[in-house]
Every structure is written in structure tokens, then in C-alpha cells.
Amino acid sequence: MLFNSTEFLFFFPIVTALFFILPAKVRWILLLAASCFFYMFFKPEYILILAFTIIIDYFAGILIENTVGKSEKRKFLILSLLANIGVLAFFKYYNFINGNLTSLGQVLGFTNKIPYLSMILPIGLSFHTFQAMSYTIEVYRGNQKAEKHFGIYSLYVMFYPQLVAGPIERPQNMLPQFHAKQTFQVDQIANGLNLIVYGFFKKLVVADRLSVYVNNVYGDIDNANSISMLIAVCFFSIQIYCDFSGYSDIARGTAKCMGFDLMVNFERPYLAQSISEFWRRWHISLSTWFKDYLYIPLGGNRVKRPKAYRNLFIVFLVSGLWHGANWTYIIWGGLHGIYVILESMTHRIRNRLNILLRINRARTFHTFLNRMAVFILVTFAWIFFRAPGVDQAFKVMQKIVSFDFSRNLTIISAQKGPLNLFLSFGVIVILGCSYLLPKNLQMKNSALFIAFTTFIIILAGKDVGAEFIYFQF
Amino acid sequence: MSGPNSFIFNFKAFVYRLVLPVILMTGTVGFAFSWYFEKKIILKTSISGAYKVNRILTETYPDEIPIFGSSRAEGGYIPDSLGPAYFNYGLSGTKENVQLFFLEEECKKKKRTPYIILNFDLDGIGYGGGDMANYIPNANIPSVKALMGEQYRFSFRIPFIKYYGYYELYFKYFLNERMNLTKYSNKGASIEKDVLPVQKFNQLVQERKNSQTLFECNSSLKNRLFSLILNHPERFYLFVVAPYHASYFEKYQNLSEATIFLKELAGIKNVRIFNFSKVTYPDSCFLNTTHLNYKGAVLFNRQLKDSLAQIIR
Numbered sequence: 001m002l003f004n005s006t007e008f009l010f011f012f013p014i015v016t017a018l019f020f021i022l023p024a025k026v027r028w029i030l031l032l033a034a035s036c037f038f039y040m041f042f043k044p045e046y047i048l049i050l051a052f053t054i055i056i057d058y059f060a061g062i063l064i065e066n067t068v069g070k071s072e073k074r075k076f077l078i079l080s081l082l083a084n085i086g087v088l089a090f091f092k093y094y095n096f097i098n099g100n101l102t103s104l105g106q107v108l109g110f111t112n113k114i115p116y117l118s119m120i121l122p123i124g125l126s127f128h129t130f131q132a133m134s135y136t137i138e139v140y141r142g143n144q145k146a147e148k149h150f151g152i153y154s155l156y157v158m159f160y161p162q163l164v165a166g167p168i169e170r171p172q173n174m175l176p177q178f179h180a181k182q183t184f185q186v187d188q189i190a191n192g193l194n195l196i197v198y199g200f201f202k203k204l205v206v207a208d209r210l211s212v213y214v215n216n217v218y219g220d221i222d223n224a225n226s227i228s229m230l231i232a233v234c235f236f237s238i239q240i241y242c243d244f245s246g247y248s249d250i251a252r253g254t255a256k257c258m259g260f261d262l263m264v265n266f267e268r269p270y271l272a273q274s275i276s277e278f279w280r281r282w283h284i285s286l287s288t289w290f291k292d293y294l295y296i297p298l299g300g301n302r303v304k305r306p307k308a309y310r311n312l313f314i315v316f317l318v319s320g321l322w323h324g325a326n327w328t329y330i331i332w333g334g335l336h337g338i339y340v341i342l343e344s345m346t347h348r349i350r351n352r353l354n355i356l357l358r359i360n361r362a363r364t365f366h367t368f369l370n371r372m373a374v375f376i377l378v379t380f381a382w383i384f385f386r387a388p389g390v391d392q393a394f395k396v397m398q399k400i401v402s403f404d405f406s407r408n409l410t411i412i413s414a415q416k417g418p419l420n421l422f423l424s425f426g427v428i429v430i431l432g433c434s435y436l437l438p439k440n441l442q443m444k445n446s447a448l449f450i451a452f453t454t455f456i457i458i459l460a461g462k463d464v465g466a467e468f469i470y471f472q473f
Numbered sequence: 474m475s476g477p478n479s480f481i482f483n484f485k486a487f488v489y490r491l492v493l494p495v496i497l498m499t500g501t502v503g504f505a506f507s508w509y510f511e512k513k514i515i516l517k518t519s520i521s522g523a524y525k526v527n528r529i530l531t532e533t534y535p536d537e538i539p540i541f542g543s544s545r546a547e548g549g550y551i552p553d554s555l556g557p558a559y560f561n562y563g564l565s566g567t568k569e570n571v572q573l574f575f576l577e578e579e580c581k582k583k584k585r586t587p588y589i590i591l592n593f594d595l596d597g598i599g600y601g602g603g604d605m606a607n608y609i610p611n612a613n614i615p616s617v618k619a620l621m622g623e624q625y626r627f628s629f630r631i632p633f634i635k636y637y638g639y640y641e642l643y644f645k646y647f648l649n650e651r652m653n654l655t656k657y658s659n660k661g662a663s664i665e666k667d668v669l670p671v672q673k674f675n676q677l678v679q680e681r682k683n684s685q686t687l688f689e690c691n692s693s694l695k696n697r698l699f700s701l702i703l704n705h706p707e708r709f710y711l712f713v714v715a716p717y718h719a720s721y722f723e724k725y726q727n728l729s730e731a732t733i734f735l736k737e738l739a740g741i742k743n744v745r746i747f748n749f750s751k752v753t754y755p756d757s758c759f760l761n762t763t764h765l766n767y768k769g770a771v772l773f774n775r776q777l778k779d780s781l782a783q784i785i786r
Contacts, residue, residue, distance in 0.1 A: 186486045193491070223673050409655065410667045418654060419645045447494035454499050459506075463638020 001041035003250045004203055011038070012254055015160075019258050024181040028151050031258075035160035039123075042164075046122040049087055050158065056083040057132045058153045061139045065146035073140055080136040084129045091121055096325030124164030126322055130289055132157050135171045137293055144171045152178045159260075161251040165244070167265040167285035174260075182259030190446035195253030197453040198434070198441055202246030204461035206427045210239040212462070213424055216414040218386060221395050225404040225411050229396060231421075232414070236386050237379040238428060241269065244283070268435065270378075273370035275339040278378060286322070290315050309344070313337040328384045328393060335381040427460065503633030510640070511610055514647045520547075520656075520663040521646035522564045522607030529562060529578045530611060535585040538785070540661075541572045542592030549592065549715040549765045552660035554774035555781065558586065561661035568601030569594075569694050571620055573701070580705045587709040587743075588785055595714065595721075595731050595750060597689040598698070605629070606639045657767050664767045665760045674756060681720045681762040688731040695734075702741055709743050711784065714750040716773055718762040722751070747780050749773065 001007050015034045019027055040047050060080035064073045095116055102112040135156065138144035147153040156174050157163075217224050217232035224232070245266035252262045265285050272278035279287050298311040313334070320333020353359075359366060387393035413421045443449055515523050529539075538559045540550045546563030553559075562575055572591065579589060602608075602620050611617045612629040621629075629635045636643070650658040657664045669677070702710055712735070722728065739746045758769030765773055 184483045184487075186483055186490060189487060190491055223670070223676075408670065410669070417645060419641065419648060423641065447491050447498065450491070451495045451498035451502075454495070455502060455506075458503065458634060458637045459640050461638060 001038045003247065004200065007041070012257075016254075016257050019182075020184045027182075028149075028155055028178060031160070032151055032155050032158065035155065035158040035163060038160040039158065039163055042123045043120065049091075049122050049125075050128065053084055053087060053129060053132050054154050054157050056080055057136050057157075058147070058150055060136050061146040061153070062148070064136065064139050077136055077140040081133060084133050088125060088129045091119065091125055093321075093325045127166045127168055128157055128163060130168045130286070130322075131162075131166075134168070134289060134293065138171050144175070147171070147175055149179075159255070161254040161260075162262055165247050165251070166283075167248055167251065167263045168289050169263060169285065173263060177260050185259070187442075188259060189257050190450075191440070191442050192253045192256030192258075193450055194441040194443065194446055195249045195256060197253075197450050197457070198437075199246045199249030199251075199253060200457055200461075201434070201453050202242040202249065202431070204457055206431050207239045207243035207246060208462035209420075209427050209460070210235040210242070210424055212416055212420055213414045214239055214386070216416055218388075218392075218396075221392065221399060223411065224399055224414075225406055225408070226400055226402055227405055227407075227412050228414055229399040231412075233379055233383055233386075233396065233400070235424060237270070237375065237382050238431070240382065240385070241266070242431065267439075270375055271371060271435075272374050273367060275336065275343050275374060275377060278374055279336070279340070286319070290319055294318060309341045312340055312344075316340065323385070327390050328387055331390065331393075332381050332384040335384065339377055339381075423460070430456070499633075507633035507636065510636070510643070515610055515643045518643070518647045518650050519560075519661050520650050520658045521643060522604060523610050523643065525562045525564060525575075525661060526607055526611055526617065528560075529575050530614065530617075533582045533584075534560070535583070537584070538586055538588045538590060539575070539579055540590040540592065541575045541579075543567050543572070543594055545594055545715050545764060546592035547662060548664045548760065549662075549770050549773060550590070550777075551657075551662050551664065551770055551774045554659075554771065555778050556785075559590075559660065561659070563592065563661065564603055564607055566601065566603030567607075568603075569598045569691075569698070570600045571602060573694065573697055574616060574620055576698075576701060580701060580708060584708075587707060588711060589708055590711045590713060593712045593714045593735070593746075595688060595717065595725075595728075596686060597731070598691050598694045598734075599689060600691065600694070604642070606642050609635055609639065662770075664770050665764070666767045668757060668766060668768075669760065671756075674759070674761070677761050678718065678720045678756075681718070682723050684724060686721065686725045688725075688727050688734070690730070690734060699741075702738075702744060706743055709745075709784070710738075710741075711745050711747065711781070712738055713747045713777065716749045716752050716754055716758075716765060716769065718756070718759050719753065721762050745784060747777065749776065752776070 001011060011034070015030070018030055022030055036047060039050065057080050060076045060083075063076045064080075067073050067076065098112065098114050098116060101114065105112040135144065135147075135153075139146050147156065152175065155178055156169075156171060159169075159174070159178075162169060214232050214236045217228050218236075221229070248265035252264070255262045263285055265283060267281040267284065269278050269281035272281050295311055295315045298314065299307060300311065301308045303311070316333045316337030317330060318333070319336075320329045320331070323329040323332070383396050384390070384393045387396055409418060437443070437449075441449075515521060516527055518524050536558050538556070540546055540552070540559060540561045540563060542550075542563045544563065544565030547561060547565050548563070550559075550561050550563065552561050564571060576589065576591070602622055602624065605621060605624050608617045608621050609629050612621065612625065612635070618625055628637070646663075648654070649656045649663060653666075655665065655667055657666050668674075702708075714735075735746050735748065738744050752773075754765075754769050754772060758765060758772060760766040760769075
């Protein structure tokens, strides 16, 4: 089920109302049933994949806890990781690896006879497998007790607000909340609804609006000029932010209404003044996942510099691959890896230069320049993320540097008319103004905020029924 | 504070502090805005499909000569170039079922002039409702609801919410009509002023040359059309085939069937056919291979006016 669907408009209030009506002891049954229903709305049979990993991880957790020896514990952990990564690899990377084998075969002169499989990627697979893996790893590390209640554990993996696109939660945060009794509180619901309407604003008003321009330009790169291409790549930066953070806000809001706190996934990332800060603000649940379960186990930054840089680069490459089975994502991840490494390498030099040139880093202009630099670098990397193939990404760059600034209104407006372009810039301005609101959206007059935002959504929202971009991951 | 009493207390607070104020504020402002928008924007924009549907249903101009058709009519006929009595009811994205709806409504009216112009598309007679925006203000009328088909939603009857996703479109029409920025507007006609870049136009020509075109005729719609014409002999039906780019005919599979259909129509006493399909215009007169731009429309309307002069005096 999509958050931006009519079905959800009925599903959410019914489930929330029932949640508070039912006795606390049986609420997990309602949430689990609702989550199954939510997930099965996409493709019912894929619930079996979830069931498979849930069963394995549930028993793996108990066995890890009950086993005495470290090596024995590790065996069960590996079993759990293999099951999760195996499912992910099969559904997400099988055809990608096979396609690359075929290409390699053409170069080296052998024929790849492994057949291609026609299959649809289970929705949100990368999210719930990562969440499941964090559970067994935490149990193995002794940071989390194994969950004995099978229903509660299933709910930890399947909790519908964050099932298909995160935030990727940790067992320490969610499991105690599922055991606790949630009470009906107006302020909490008001805050939840604030988050939901703000999320819908980001998705329906900003992201879906910008997608009209972006899709048109990326769909016909040959007929774009430098102006339209530049606008499109900048728009995509904002589109993907609003699309994904909008989803996270709705997820947090729906959970909040029932009394559950999900982790904050975005902290206004385009206000970051460095790439490493950007990654502390963007998709925080994934960044911290990679930090805790890949970067630190690799040695983190407590090793010699070249090795630390290698670790960073590996993390970003894997992060790129996590997003999708395509070289474009790997290049995107690699680019961010290079950015962060270069930033770290030049840290001292930049500091010395600042002292030498007496640059006050706290000054507004300096802050503005830093933010611009981060935005440009991130936007450049998004070209690979958005383009359907590497060659297309290079075509986009070619268009930008062709310096074709012809003032053809049809081309500049991406054949969608000047009003669409004007509205696109307009919604970005409204988004900017929304940054004046309190970060957590806790405000006294929620009713006014909800009414005003709903008004804006109905007036300026795009009724395209577009899926969230991150659903495909 | 966690017993049943606290739940009731909190629920009451929830209703009074959140639900009611939100419903009241959104409802009042939304309803007022929606009413104003409908009256002052949607139904005051002659090039908007919603206005055209509303006009054919609710207004009667005894001397008006209506022009019905699809986007080829909307973007090809300039009423003021043809004379003072014409109005362009062309609706882009629609097919003959919608044009029949217009024709049926027109035939119900008592008029002083008998003439009706129908733009005829060579891809045949078929179904296509076009954009729902054309119908929302009149969605409560059964014949309009029928045109919306499966795309009809209950929300189309709820004030304010019914235009969700469409406000921009109506406003776009409104601006186009008043500003004539990229389009030229005239009594329902909305004609593209911009000329496509040569490269893009050639690409469209190539695509057309590579795709097959077929004349397909839905027999029930055909019967409806013929019986309507025969049942209303007091009206005079002028079928016009507006110009196509030459590439349109390169992969046309069954042009003979279209010709037969037109001959069949021409056999009816109160029907005349004006076929401009193969009149050769330069590329600069076309928006794409099936639609004229403003330059082409001016040229075409001059020729059409001369042809119509033989009948309409």
C-alpha cells in the first residue's frame, strides 16, 4: 500500500483507532495483521520471503543467546546473515551479476550460459533485511537480549510505517516500545499528524511537482539544453530529498500517533557544510547502520590512514550497491567515497589556509559558500543516481558543459509550460520557508498547521499517484 | 492518568483541539475558495474543457455555429477567423464518444442557425474521455458521469477536494487565455504559438514514418452518429478533415476505409464533407504530424472560410 493512496487514507485512521480501543496485550496482533495487509497490498506472495527471514532470525537470535562459546554463537550469526544476504543477493543482484558475467564473457571469449530470471524485486527488501540483520548482530554482540515473543519479533521486522522504506531501526529502540503500553495522548497525536501532513507536503507538493520537469528532461536528454539540464539536475536533488524524507516523516508520524518513536532519518541535509556532515544528516538510519556494522568492524578510523580511507571507500561502494544493482549506483557511492576521503585528506591544509587567510568560518558568507559547495558536489553525484545508465549520465554532463544557453521557452520549460516551471520554483521557496518551523514539528497550534498544510496540499499537490523513489530499493 | 477516564478525557481533547478545528478551518476556507475558483476561474475560461462542457449543457446561443472535435479541432479552428458566430468546443484528448455527447446536447437546443461543424479525425471512430478536469464541475450529471467511465471518483462530488490535482490545470488554462504566452486563445480555441526545434520536429516525423496508422470504426458509435444525424434533419452537419503532415499518410494502412466512411456520410442529405487532409502545408505550419500550429491554423482557416462561404451565407 502506498502512503499516498486512497486506501491509506482509510487504513491509517482505522488501524490507529483500533490500536487504542483494543487491550494493550493484544495490540501486537492488530499491528502485525495490519502490517501483513499493508505489505501484501503490493505483491502478496512476497510475504513468504519475509516470513522465511523472520523465522531464521528469530531462532538464530535465541540460539546465539543460549549458546555459550563465542565460535558457536558466531556460527548462528553467520547462518542468519547468510540467509538475509542470500535473499537480498538472489532477488536484487542475481541478474546484475549474471549480466556482468555475460559482458565479461564477451571480452574474454566465453559464453555465459547461466539463465536470466524474470522476477520483480520484493518491495523494501534492502530495508527489512538490514533491519533484521541488525537484530542478530546486536544479540551476538550482547547489546540486545533475544526476543522470545515471536509475534513481537515479527512486528519488529514488519512494523508497517517503516517496513518498505525505513527508517532502518535498531532492536534496542523498537523492541522495548512494542512491549510497553502506549497511551492515547493528544500532543503525541498532534505531533504525529504534523509529521504526516508535512511528509505529504514534501511528497505531493514538492517531489511530485519537480518530478514532472525532471522526468521530462531525463526522458529526452537529446532535446535538452544546458539551462534545462542544469535545472533538472538541481531539481532532482530536491526531489529525491523531499520524496525520501517525506516518506520518513509520514512513517514517523504514523508511528508517533500510536505512541512509537522512530529514529529521525533526515536532518535538513542540504544545510550541511561538508560532505561528512551531509552523511550525518542524510538517511541517518542507513549511514549509522553502515558505520556500526561495516565501517567499525573493518577497523574504522583507528587504523593507519590509508587503511581508514580504504574502509571509507568500501563503505560508500557498498552503500551505492545497497541502493541498486546498477553501475550507476556504485559510481554514485564511489563518488561520495572520494569526496569524503578528499575532505579528510585536505582537512589540515584547509584549516591552515583559513588561519593564514584569516577566514572566519562562522561568518554567514563562508557558511553559504560551504553549503553551496556541498550542494553542487552532491547534485553532481545524483546525476549517476538518476540516470538509467552510465552512458546516459555522461550524456547529461555533456549537455551541461555544451554551454547551450539558447532561450527557447519550450526547451527551458521542458515542454511542460512556463507555469509548471514557475510552480516548481515556487514550491522550493515554500519548502525553504518551512525550515522556519520547529525541527521536530512540535507546536502549540497544530490544528492551524494541519489545516494550512492540508489546504496547500489540495491546492498545489500533484495527483500522479507516483511511488516513492526509495520503494525500489 | 492511564485509566479509561483519561482515555475519554484525551479523546475529547483530541476532538475539540484537533479534529473539529481542522475540519472547520479546512472546510470553511476550502469551500469558499472552491466556490470562488469554480465561478471565477474554471467557468470563466473559454478554452478550458470544463467550461465547454458546462456551456454545451447550460447555455444556448441561437446563432452560434459550434465546432466539435478533438485537440485537432481545439488547436486548428480560429472562430473569429471564420466569422462572428463560431465557437470552438474542441476538447483535446477526447474521441468521438465525447464529440457525440456534445452533438447530442447541441441537437437538443432550439437554434436559429442549423450549422454544426465537426472535425473528423482519420484514425476513426472510437472511445476516449480525455482529461477528467473537463467533467468535474458537472460530475453530478449522469451523462457527464458516464463519460468519465472508470475514472469517476466519489471525491469528484466533494467541494474543494474534488479539484485536487487539477487546480493547476484550470489555472493554466486561465493564464493561457488571458496572457497568450505560449498559446493563442480565441473563443474556445487554444493554438500553440511556438514552433518546435527542427531537430525535434524531424524526430516526430521519423517516429510517424515508423508507426502504422489505422482507421478503426466502432460500430455502435457509428450507428449513434448516423441515427442522430438522420433524426435531426433540421440541422446541417459540416464534416471537416483538417490538414495532416504528409508523413501521416506514409504508413496509413487502410485509407480506403476512411474514404468509404466519409462517402457514406456525404450520402446523407444534410451532410457536407470538406477534406483538407492532403493539402500540403510547409513543416513550419505544424506543431507535430497531426496538429497545426498558429501559423498553420491561420492558413487553414482562411481556406476553410472560403469553402464554407459556399454554404453558410
